[in-house]
Amino acid sequence: MLSFSVPLGKLVRTLSRLRGGGSAFPGLVVEKIDPGFMQRTLASLPHGVAVVSGTNGKTTTTKMVVELLESQGLRVFTNRTGSNFTRGVAASLLGEVDWRGRLDADIAILELDEAHAVHFVNKVQPRFSLLLNVLRDQLDRFGEIDKTARLLEHIASKTTDTVVLNREDPRVARIANILQAADALHHPNVRYFGLDESLRSTFPNDDDMRTSGSGPSPSGTSVAAAVGEVVDLPAADVVLRRVGAQDADFEFDGRTVSTEMKLRGVYNIFNAAAALSLARAVLGTGPVDTPKLVKALADVAPAFGRGESLTVDGQPLELVLVKNPSGFRLGLKSFPAGGYATMIAINDNYADGRDMSWLWDVEFESLRADGVEVLTGVRAYDMALRLQYDDVPFGAVEPDITAALRLFINGSRGKPKRIFCTYTSMLAIRRELAKITIVEVVS
């Protein structure tokens, strides 16, 4: 069995690529003919497996962790295709192993969707896990965010060495208590990444966004109230102390390191603290070349569609992916509207989430002064209705993304542009941009 499954799987992979087929199908084939393939291959890695999960920022954070570890000379396997479920991991492995099924890597860093991660960790126990956040996203899949939190608890409980938790997200932070209560002797080590006090108000959590009050309460208090806990923040391994226009300060090992950042958006930079903490956990007590680590952090570019900057007609065009109210609110905060022409593209396909209620938990006042040029996507009229109720002026409402993009680009010549878009509208916009103009990827 062993000697045939890998060549056969690789053959299927080659054939399905020739046909332009999906990335996960070869994974399905190898799972069927050799169910132990993934476990066996990953078990051979000297540093084991690290899983990155949570609602927001998995793709960019995983990319950061990989680049941080590579800066220290580690050979890293990752599921780059974005197939963030078990079959996708198996398919990615097929692309990387040699014909005898050997993987030339020290560690696997895997981005896994919350629900799929649960199945994955039942098959392959990760040595490390990084749990980013539990936000109101895809409730059409998960029902309640408390349910999403339980999925992350399960990932943590299967982790053998170290779990890295977001100290500022109460639903994630309290996983530490659950691990301790479950098994006081054998629970994994816990470390946190955190935020400076001064930055907390820029990260509203889901429990802080619904009232008409002047601003969010200090992070955590209302969820803490909801789950009946006293807020007493533990010490963090890495703390994000400051975010500037193009640089940031991180504190670890008792000192503060300032670095330039290619990444934009405070949430991306907070996730850099998460990536740094996981990388430090993986590197353990071994030698760490801190200057190289910080250089790698400075050089990380955003993942596909996540705060990418393109050039269209000689002007910058930024794509900001928005998938949930927290993400949209942070996007509006991180990329101020002044001087930019803005378009918003809202689709409600399965990959976006079918439920539109979240648009009502985003405040759009920051767009009021400059207005929004074009609204598009399947739910363009829902977006128009939302802006109407926030007294934000807008121009064309054109559900067809191709037509809308033409209107937007022709109507805002000579101006930098920004598009807030849901996942499937982002894919459509990238496709169309390549057709109607020369798209140059800047970062």
Next chain:
Amino acid sequence: MTSEAQSTPEAEQSKGRLRILQLYPREMNIYGDWGNALVLKQRIKWHGYTPELLEYNVGDEFPDDVDIVVGGGGQDSGQVVIQDDLQSRADHLRELADAGAPMLVICGLYQLFGKFFKTSAGPVIPGIGILDVETHGTDERLIGNVIMKSTEFGDIMGYENHSGQTTLGPGVEPLGTVTKGAGNNSKDGHEGARYNNVVASYLHGSLLPKNPAIADFLIRTAAERKYGTFVPGAPDDDYARLAREHAARRPR
């Protein structure tokens, strides 16, 4: 209780002040229920009245002159947090409802305005009995786009996401009959409940932006109760109509 008064230059010519009370926005507002409060606030303004938006959370002082009550959905854990406080306000809320105060309760507060919510794990959260309905938690989650027919409000559309299944007693009428989606439960095709001027529904989406007829019913009732008449303005509902047309074409 916090209050956000609207003082606009037009306040001088206002047809009068209307006070909206949002119930438990801290714990019971997870499916864009803020949208319902915002729509009431803006439409009151567009109709020429002056809105005042109040919030009531656990332990707050309950305001005594409220014109419209709106309450949202939350996680099951949020229902547990508010349950004692809600019981302590039960008599007052029931008096208001019996006297004809307009109210909109969505999802979690719809369930707790009924007789009880028996959770799937076993414990029973008592309701305040304004609505003759009972809710049983199930392992089945009813999720997706919903369209229903209502004789009172025309077609109503929104999105549902609940595992509690509600059945109506003789003391209430359904809000509507579902043509797409599940509604109160997976069996009888009814959605929501109507008692006096209380409108209860599982639909978020949010409900009011795309269903201005319901928003205007609540506002009209509030104005008539307070001032004896309602003189409507002319809100621009073109985008609401277009959003409804698009929503109607979306798959479940």
